Amino acid sequence: MSRLPLLFLATAALCLVIGVAMGIAMGIAHDFHLAPVHAHLNLLGWTSLALMGLTYRAWPVLEANRVAAYAQYGLSAGSAVVFPAGIYLSIEHQQPMLAILAAMVWFAGALLFLARLVLLMLGRRATEAESALLPAE
Numbered sequence: 001m002s003r004l005p006l007l008f009l010a011t012a013a014l015c016l017v018i019g020v021a022m023g024i025a026m027g028i029a030h031d032f033h034l035a036p037v038h039a040h041l042n043l044l045g046w047t048s049l050a051l052m053g054l055t056y057r058a059w060p061v062l063e064a065n066r067v068a069a070y071a072q073y074g075l076s077a078g079s080a081v082v083f084p085a086g087i088y089l090s091i092e093h094q095q096p097m098l099a100i101l102a103a104m105v106w107f108a109g110a111l112l113f114l115a116r117l118v119l120l121m122l123g124r125r126a127t128e129a130e131s132a133l134l135p136a137e
Contacts, residue, residue: 004063004073008053011077015045034091037084044080044106052076052113061123062116072116075109 019041026032056062056069063069079102086099 002056002060002063004069005053005057007073008049008056008077011080012046012049012053015041015049015080019046034088036091037087040084040087041080044083049077049080055113055117059120062120065116068112068116072109072112075105075112079103079106079109 019038022034022038022041026034026038052072083099083102083106086096086102090096090099
């Protein structure tokens with residue numbers, strides 16, 4: 001297995017542990033005002049990053065352009081960690097700018113992920129169409 005799926009999964013697992021610990025702490029304290037931070041750690045950090053890592057593992061050809069693949073990891077993983085911190089600042093200190101910027105970076109990472117998947121599908125269709133035109137043996 002290449003390193004990129006493991007990076008996605010390790011970052012996802014880190015977000016999972018932090019999100020679960022935060023959820024336990026909120027439950028013990030009966031104080032859920034930071035539930036959006038917890039939810040975004042789990043949704044963006046754990047769920048989305050893990051699915052991206054598993055996608056890269058299932059289709060290793062997505063890593064053919066290593067610069068784009070690692071750029072997508074950087075955008076997605078970086079913003080998955082920073083976005084919940086921005087939500088915290090927005091809730092606790094009425095400072096939403098970090099959350100807004102991190103959301104835009106997350107969106108860029110999601111768009112890059114989508115673009116890479118679409119290019120993979122188009123490339124596969126082109127290859128399938130070419131092979132359909134070959135004479136039968």
